[in-house]
Amino acid sequence: MTDHHARTTGSYSYGGSPYDIHTSSLSQPSRQTVKFITAATIGVTLVFLSGLILVGTVIGLIIATPLLVIFSPILVPAAITLSLIAGGFVFSGGCGVAAIAALSWIYNYVSGNRPVGTDNLEYAKGLITDKAREVKEKAKDYGNYAQARGQESTQGTY
DSSP: OOOOOOOTTTEESSSSSSTTTTTTSHHHHHHHHHHHHHHHHHHHHHHHHHHHHHHHHHHHHHHHHHHHHHHHHHHHHHHHHHHHHHHHHHHHHHHHHHHHEEEEEEEETTOOOOOTTHHHHHHHHHHHHHHHHHHHHHHHHHHHHHHHHHHHHHHHHH
């Protein structure tokens, strides 16, 4: 055995490639031909099927158009009503999900867990507390100022 590519023992081969160009039964141009024929067959089949679907759709529209025209005074309001009902159910479901999410967040916050956004809430709470304290102090100062002005004006008239 003087094979340079692979050393064989019985039916097993070591070091060779099963896809070796020299041992392949198909040459390179015939592989490309098979690939092209396969791709062309699949492409032609898909184009044919899409054409059939198009023809079926057109025939269905031709048959359904007179019925749609005849029943449009009934179908259009019914479609509008059904779309409004469906929109209402979707909106109601969305509000329910939002309410459940909000209640879950509040429960986690009150029970001591740290849900997402707790840091922002604490920061906002601190800002509101500080601003309320400032407003209270300004109101107290303004009240004292007004009281002093009131006393000056009443003492000056005697």
